[in-house]
Amino acid sequence: MELYELGVKEAQEGLAAGDFTAEDLVKAVIARKNAADGEVGAYLTFDEEHALELARLNPRSVPIAIKDLINVRGQPCTCASKILKGYVSPYDATVIAKLKAAGFIPAGRVNMDEFAMGSSTENSGLGVTRNPYDLTRVPGGSSGGSAAAVGGNLCIAALGTDTGGSIRQPASFCNCVGIKPSYGRVSRFGVTAFASSLDQVGPMTKSVEDAAILMKALAGHDEHDGTTPREEVPDYVKALEDASMKGVKIGIAKEYSNVTGLDPEVKRITDEAVKACENAGAEIVEVSLPHTEYAMAVYYIIAPAEASANLARFDGVRFGHRSEKAVDVFSLYCKSRAEGFGAEVKRRIIMGTYVLSSGYYDAYYSRAQKVRTLIKRDFDAVFQKVDALLTPCAPTPAFSFGEKQDPLTMYLNDLYTIPSSLAGVCASSVPAGFTADSKLPVGVQFVCGGFEEAKLFKISKAFEDISPVKAARAF
Ligand code: GLN
Numbered sequence: 001m002e003l004y005e006l007g008v009k010e011a012q013e014g015l016a017a018g019d020f021t022a023e024d025l026v027k028a029v030i031a032r033k034n035a036a037d038g039e040v041g042a043y044l045t046f047d048e049e050h051a052l053e054l055a056r057l058n059p060r061s062v063p064i065a066i067k068d069l070i071n072v073r074g075q076p077c078t079c080a081s082k083i084l085k086g087y088v089s090p091y092d093a094t095v096i097a098k099l100k101a102a103g104f105i106p107a108g109r110v111n112m113d114e115f116a117m118g119s120s121t122e123n124s125g126l127g128v129t130r131n132p133y134d135l136t137r138v139p140g141g142s143s144g145g146s147a148a149a150v151g152g153n154l155c156i157a158a159l160g161t162d163t164g165g166s167i168r169q170p171a172s173f174c175n176c177v178g179i180k181p182s183y184g185r186v187s188r189f190g191v192t193a194f195a196s197s198l199d200q201v202g203p204m205t206k207s208v209e210d211a212a213i214l215m216k217a218l219a220g221h222d223e224h225d226g227t228t229p230r231e232e233v234p235d236y237v238k239a240l241e242d243a244s245m246k247g248v249k250i251g252i253a254k255e256y257s258n259v260t261g262l263d264p265e266v267k268r269i270t271d272e273a274v275k276a277c278e279n280a281g282a283e284i285v286e287v288s289l290p291h292t293e294y295a296m297a298v299y300y301i302i303a304p305a306e307a308s309a310n311l312a313r314f315d316g317v318r319f320g321h322r323s324e325k326a327v328d329v330f331s332l333y334c335k336s337r338a339e340g341f342g343a344e345v346k347r348r349i350i351m352g353t354y355v356l357s358s359g360y361y362d363a364y365y366s367r368a369q370k371v372r373t374l375i376k377r378d379f380d381a382v383f384q385k386v387d388a389l390l391t392p393c394a395p396t397p398a399f400s401f402g403e404k405q406d407p408l409t410m411y412l413n414d415l416y417t418i419p420s421s422l423a424g425v426c427a428s429s430v431p432a433g434f435t436a437d438s439k440l441p442v443g444v445q446f447v448c449g450g451f452e453e454a455k456l457f458k459i460s461k462a463f464e465d466i467s468p469v470k471a472a473r474a475f
Helices: 008-017 022-040 048-057 094-101 144-151 168-173 208-218 236-242 264-279 292-313 329-340 343-356 362-385 407-414 418-423 453-466
Strands: 043-045 062-067 104-110 158-162 177-180 200-205 249-253 283-287 388-392 426-434 441-448
Touching: 008 022, 008 062, 008 208, 022 048, 022 062, 022 104, 043 144, 048 104, 062 144, 094 104, 094 208, 104 144, 144 158, 144 168, 144 200, 158 168, 158 177, 168 177, 168 426, 168 441, 177 208, 177 453, 200 208, 208 236, 208 426, 208 453, 236 453, 249 264, 249 362, 264 283, 264 388, 264 426, 264 441, 264 453, 283 362, 292 343, 292 362, 292 407, 292 418, 343 362, 362 418, 388 453, 426 453, 441 453
Parallel strands: 062 104, 062 158, 249 283, 249 388
Antiparallel strands: 043 104, 158 200, 177 200, 177 426, 388 441, 426 441
16 A cells, blocks of 8 residues: 555554654555546645654655645645735644644645635635546536645645535535534634634544544644634544444434435435445434525625625735735735635625625625524434434535536525534535446435534545445545
8 A cells, every 4th residue: 555545544553653744644645646636636735845854753654635715834825816906824724733732743734725715726816626436527626736635645634624514515516524613613714704603613534533633633722713612622533433323313304305406326325325324223214304495595694795705805005916006005805805705706706795785784694693593402302312414515416517518507506504504504525426427426425513524534434434335445
């Protein structure tokens, strides 16, 4: 087995046994990137000297690919946007500091949809990323570079972020494990904000155990992020020891089963996953999430509203691109933003500004907040009855470039991931099978209650053990 093929656990074992050093690992990843990333395009930049230097400082560390919106001191942080081209981070995000403290090093920056807005990575302003399982298809998004890097064996593991599905959907498209932690479980200090009431950082890996190892390093209180409670971080790795489906109550939401646009192969693979859980001793319970139908509408009010406020800081004065055509301060703002942001980001800023504007705030934003509460209550009620929900991760497998031209069709790809994001609970994507005709990977989603990651890991691992596929290796 080549070093770049290793997962986190295997890499840690090899380092501990003295079979190789962190420098060997980083060199192997770099060589692999140089040989194979030309056609995939997972990486935006890779400061080889920086990664090798960190590896020499900690010879037992494991390199992790970082989504290009998480700040690493001295490295670019573009959010895949022209507006941040040339920007260099002055500090480490808390997740990076925590990773370093736990024996990991940031190595390479991976592509994404601009400011994490999208489901295919086609909205990147800086490059194209292809699905390593089928280069004519998208890797998903917005953490498409992270998923392509893990699925294509171009890294050991990666960090992504998830606001409405951006870890889980690309993980499903590229045969990786992805974890969206509960809101507040992981610090967002130093992570460029998209929608602050939804954003979370999480691991994208080759196995559930790898994800648990990384989550153990990432989770916990941070004095720089007021949304992270002082709640103890359970030992997620230890929790896997007695992973089993026996007696686990798995909920199937009746509102999710007859969604229009659900691909028959995704349905088959999800149904087979349910059967496999049942055969392994789980109890399958039908449940209801009655406000599901409003989730998309609510998300596409709240997320753009928050984005419009968060992106106001990119004004050509403090960060990144500054228009050369400006004649006064107002045109400096307008032209820098017009030139720097891509079409989807502009669409969100305009939508968000509209729903927050006086006269419309009550009709849209504040009503959306009320419906969000109802959606959250649906989940609270369901988790009184079951341990976890099992759903498709996305309604389709990876689609072709340009296939979803109109924004609404693209938005609908997040149908299954958005409700749990609005509820603030935790969820995973675990590889579950391949489509019969085109052999594309498909993952299923498990959802557990807020701060129930230990349970989520257990159930995800129990499923991984009985799933027809192990996570990931495209080529
Ligand atoms: N695809 C969704 C969007 O475009 C979710 C993105 C995300 O989770 N960052 O908003």
